[in-house]
Amino acid sequence: MKITISSPDGLGDFILRIPMLRAFCDQGHELQLFLREPAASLAAEVFPECERHVIAADPYDDSVRKKRNPFITEHALIRSFQPDLYVVCLFSLSFFDEVWMERGNPEIPVAGFTTADVFWPSGTNADPREVSERFTIKVEVPVSLPELEKNRLLGSKILGIDLPKTTPELTPGSSSLESARDILESHGLKEREYWVACMGVRSGLKMKDWGEKNWRIFLESVLPGAVLPVLFLGNPKEWDSIERIRAGGIHSVNLAASPPSIPVSHALVALSCGYLGRDSGVMHMASASGRPVLAAFGGGHWGRFLPSSGPALAVTQSMSCRMCHFYCPYEQPYCITGIRMESMLAAWEKLQSARGVEILEQSADPVFEKVQREEALEFSMNRDAELKRSASVARSSGLLQRLFGK
Numbered sequence: 001m002k003i004t005i006s007s008p009d010g011l012g013d014f015i016l017r018i019p020m021l022r023a024f025c026d027q028g029h030e031l032q033l034f035l036r037e038p039a040a041s042l043a044a045e046v047f048p049e050c051e052r053h054v055i056a057a058d059p060y061d062d063s064v065r066k067k068r069n070p071f072i073t074e075h076a077l078i079r080s081f082q083p084d085l086y087v088v089c090l091f092s093l094s095f096f097d098e099v100w101m102e103r104g105n106p107e108i109p110v111a112g113f114t115t116a117d118v119f120w121p122s123g124t125n126a127d128p129r130e131v132s133e134r135f136t137i138k139v140e141v142p143v144s145l146p147e148l149e150k151n152r153l154l155g156s157k158i159l160g161i162d163l164p165k166t167t168p169e170l171t172p173g174s175s176s177l178e179s180a181r182d183i184l185e186s187h188g189l190k191e192r193e194y195w196v197a198c199m200g201v202r203s204g205l206k207m208k209d210w211g212e213k214n215w216r217i218f219l220e221s222v223l224p225g226a227v228l229p230v231l232f233l234g235n236p237k238e239w240d241s242i243e244r245i246r247a248g249g250i251h252s253v254n255l256a257a258s259p260p261s262i263p264v265s266h267a268l269v270a271l272s273c274g275y276l277g278r279d280s281g282v283m284h285m286a287s288a289s290g291r292p293v294l295a296a297f298g299g300g301h302w303g304r305f306l307p308s309s310g311p312a313l314a315v316t317q318s319m320s321c322r323m324c325h326f327y328c329p330y331e332q333p334y335c336i337t338g339i340r341m342e343s344m345l346a347a348w349e350k351l352q353s354a355r356g357v358e359i360l361e362q363s364a365d366p367v368f369e370k371v372q373r374e375e376a377l378e379f380s381m382n383r384d385a386e387l388k389r390s391a392s393v394a395r396s397s398g399l400l401q402r403l404f405g406k
Contacts, residue, residue, distance in 0.1 A: 003158075004032045004083040004108075007039065008055050008096045011262070011281025012305055014039035015288050016147045017089055018046060018168040020155035025049070027159055032081045034074060034096070038281065041262035045173050053077055059095040060123050071099055079105060087158065088112030091141070091150055093131055094123040101134055109136035111158050113150065117143045121325040144303050144323055167309040168288040172267035180267035183260060187231075187253045191271045194229045196286065198277035199245055200238030200256060207326045207333045208278045210296040210344075212244050217341060219276075220248045222348050228273060232256060233265055233282055274351075279305055287312060294351050296344065299335035300326035311354035313347040315339055317362050338364070 003024060007014055014035065024031055031050040035043055040054045057070040064070050078086070078100070086104070088097045091113045101110060114132040120143065122128035132138065139154045148167070156163045172180070184190065197219075201209040223230060232242045234256035246252040260268065269275065269285045274292030277283065283295050284307070293312035299322035306314050317338040321329055343362045350358065 001084045002030045002032070002081060004034070004078050004081060004086045005089055006034050006087065006094070006097050006100070007089045008034065008036050008059050008094050009039070009090055011039050011042065012279075012284035013090070013147065014043065015168050015170070015281070015284040016305070016308060017151050018170075018288070019148070019166045020089075020151040020163070021047065023155050023159065023163050032078070032083060034078075038262045042170075042266065042285075045176070045263045045266075046170065051081065055096060065095045065125055069099055069103055071096055075100055075104055083108055085137075085158070086110045087154075088135070089151070089154075090123070091115075091143075091147065092121045092123055093128045095125065098124040098126060098131055101131060111135060111137035111154065112139075113154065114138050114140050115143055116140060119143065119323075119325070146306060147304050148308055168284070169290075170266060170270070170285060170288040172270050172289075173263060176261075176263040176267040177271070179260070179264045180271055183255075183264070183268065184271070189229060189231065189253065192273055194231050194272055195223065196269050196272045196275050196282065196291075197230050197232050198234060198275075198280045198282045199232065200234045200241035202235070202237040202241065205238075205278070207300055207328060208280075208298050208336060210278065210336055210339060212241060214339075214341065214344075215277075216245045216248045218344050218348075219245070219250045219252075221341075221345060223250055225249045225251050227251075229253065230276070231268060231272065233259065233268070235259055283307060292351055292354070294344075294347055296336060296339055298326075298333050300324055300328075300333075302335075306359070307357050310356040310358070311351060312357045313351045313354060313360055314357070315343055315347045315360045315362070318364050334364075338362075 005021065007017060021031065033043055033047065033050050033052045034055055036055050040052065043052055053074060055074055057064045086100065086108050088110060112132060112135045120128050124131050137157055139157050141150050141153060152163050152165060199215045201212065219230060229251040232246065232252060232254045234242055236257055239254065239256040242254045242256050246254060265282065266285050269282060269291060270289040272291060275283055275286035276294050279295055279297050283293055286293050287307035287309050293307045295314055297314050297316040299316065299319045302322040317335045319335045339362060343360060347360045
C-alpha cells in the first residue's frame with residue numbers, strides 16, 4: 001500500500017511518530033512524508049528510503065490560513081504519488097490537511113483522530129469535528145492520552161494489527177557523528193563528559209520557561225565550574241538569554257548563534273552525558289538516543305509529550321487548570337515558574353539512579369490552590385465562550401476566503 005503521511009508540526013512530534021512510521025515500513029508499505037523543518041532534516045536521516053517533501057508554507061501561520069490554497073505544489077505531489085491512504089498524523093489536525101480534504105482527491109481515503117472531549121485544540125479553520133467526520137478510518141482518543149500511545153493506536157487501526165508498545169530509537173549517522181566530534185574538539189569537550197541543555201527563552205517559549213535565574217542557580221549547584229561542562233543548543237533568538245544563564249560559575253559552550261544542523265545536533269546529544277532543560281524537540285532526541293533526561297514541564301500539554309523512555313525525570317507543579325493548551329489564566333504560567341529549586345535539585349539526585357520515566361509532581365500551596373480553582377473556573381468559562389466565537393468566525397472567514405481569497 002502507498003501511504004501519504006502528513007506531519008507538519010514539531011521535531012518532538014515527529015520523533016514520537018517514529019515507531020508507527022517504522023511499523024508501516026516494516027509491513028512493506030511505501031511512504032510519502034510531508035514535513036516541516038526541523039523535523040524534515042531528521043526524517044532524511046531516519047527514513048532515507050521514504051519519499052520526503054518539505055511543506056513550504058507554515059499551516060499554523062494566520063496569513064497562510066487566510067489564503068485559498070497555499071499548498072498547490074505539495075498537493076500536486078500527493079496526486080502524482082497516487083496514495084492508497086492519506087494519514088493525518090496530527091491529533092490537533094492542521095490547515096494543510098483541511099485544504100487537502102477540501103481540494104484534494106476525494107477518492108483517496110483518509111485516516112486520523114477524533115475525540116469526545118469538549119476541548120479539542122486544532123489548527124484548522126473549520127471545527128475539527130467537521131473535518132474529522134470526513135475520515136474513512138477514525139481513532140477516538142482523549143486529548144490527554146500521551147502522543148506515543150495515540151500514534152500506536154492509529155497505526156494499529158490502519159494496519160489491522162495490535163502494534164506493540166515500543167519507544168522511538170535514534171542512532172546518528174556516521175557523517176553527523178564526525179561533524180559533532182569536530183565541534184567537540186574545537187571547544188575542548190570530550191564525549192560523555194558534558195551535558196546538553198535547552199534553557200534560553202524567546203518569543204513563543206515563555207509558557208515553557210522556568211526562568212533564567214532559576215536555571216543559572218540550578219546549574220551552578222549541580223554542575224559548578226570544576227565539574228562537567230554544559231553545551232547549550234538553541235536558535236539565534238535564544239543567544240542572549242543563554243548568555244545570561246551561563247554568566248555564573250559554570251563551564252559552558254553556547255552554540256545558539258550558529259546552530260548545528262539537526263542531524264549534527266542529534267549526534268551531539270547522543271555523545272553527551274544527558275539532557276537538562278525544558279520540554280523540547282532536543283529533549284525527545286535525547287530520550288530516543290538513550291540519554292538521561294531532566295526536564296521542567298508546564299501544564300499546557302500535560303502528559304502528552306513526556307520523554308518516551310528513561311532514565312528521565314519530568315518535574316512539574318500540580319495545577320487544576322492543566323491541559324489549557326497554553327491559554328494561561330494567570331499573569332504568569334505558575335505550572336512552570338512555580339517549580340521550586342528544591343524540587344529540581346531532588347530530581348537531579350533521583351536521576352542518578354533512575355531507570356524509567358518518573359514524574360516529580362510538586363504540590364501547590366493550599367491558599368494558592370483555592371485561588372487557582374476560582375480563577376481557573378472563570379477562565380475556563382471565558383475560554384469556552386471565546387473558542388466557540390473564534391470557531392464561528394474562522395468558519396465564516398474560511399468560507400469567504402475559499403470563495404474570494406487568494
